[in-house]
Amino acid sequence: MIVIADISVSADQFPLGRILEAYPSVEIELERLVPLQDGIIPLFWVSDGDSAAIEETLRDDPLTNSVTRLTQTNSRVLFEVEWGPEVNGLVQALLRSDARLLAAEGTADIWDFRIQFDTRADMAHFRRLCTDAEISLTLRRLYNPMLPEESGALSNEQYEALVTAFRAGYFEVPRASKMSDLAAGFGVSDSAFSQRIRRGISSLIAETLMPEFGHRGQRADPVSWNVDTDNR
Known part of the structure; x- marks a missing residue:
């Protein structure tokens, strides 16, 4: 059964938090x-900061191979950074446990993540990797969570496109971002x-307004922490 976990870590345990702690x-x-x-690419929005200074800080960090400013809207800038293969810790734990990152946001102090695992065993593996690190x-x-039927579900690509467009102000009137810039961010x-x-x-x-054409999504029920995923 799929498991979704909301977790928090101190910023110094995640590369972006550590790099931007200033x-x-x-x-x-x-x-x-x-x-x-031979590496990992994070795409992330930065808000309420000196984008030029932040870009310089990112470029100067030994973990980064390249830094690209993809687009900007109001006070938000979308960056693409290529990290070298030596980046480890939480990033490697996410990748090695086949976790799906649903949402992540942070500051110089703390980062909050929403992570999806295919099974509780995968989540336990992620916990062990973090403990080891x-x-x-x-x-x-x-x-x-209860999953909607496949016929009506959003694909990963559709989900990411909609969320990115919404956060970039594409659906605002007037629009705060261009289709071409958003598309470029996805290549x-x-x-x-x-x-x-x-x-x-x-x-x-189809899923929300006309459920006769698709399965109506069901809310996720919170469950208690299971001892088999506890720290060892």
Whole structure:
């Protein structure tokens, strides 16, 4: 059964938090982690900070191979950073446990994550990896969600496209971001990104407003912490 965990870690135990600890007022939203053969690419939004100074700090860090500013809207900047293979700790624990990062945001003090695991065993593996790396986790909430039927569910690509577009102000009037900039952040054409948006919206309408065309999503029920995932 799928398990979703809300956890918190101190910022110094996550690379982005450690790198940007000199900017206490900055807020960061991690969009996704992309594993590469010889490294890892995080895509993240930075809000309420000196973007030029932040970019310079990112470039100067020994963990980063490259830094790209993808797009900017109001006070938010979308960065793409390539980390070298030596990045470890929480990042490697997420990748090695096949966890799906649903949401992540943080400041110079603390980071909050929402992580999906295919099974409780995968979550226990993640916990053990963090323990071995001396990473202290705080579990805030645990869920066993009911999944919607496949025919009506959003794909991962549609979900990420909709969330990114919403956070970038694409659905505001007037729009705060361009389709071309958002598409560039995903490395796809304007047409391909537009299709993800349209199909994602169609799936959401089918599931929420017209359930006769799709299975109505069910709320996740909180469950108690299971001893078999406790720290060892």
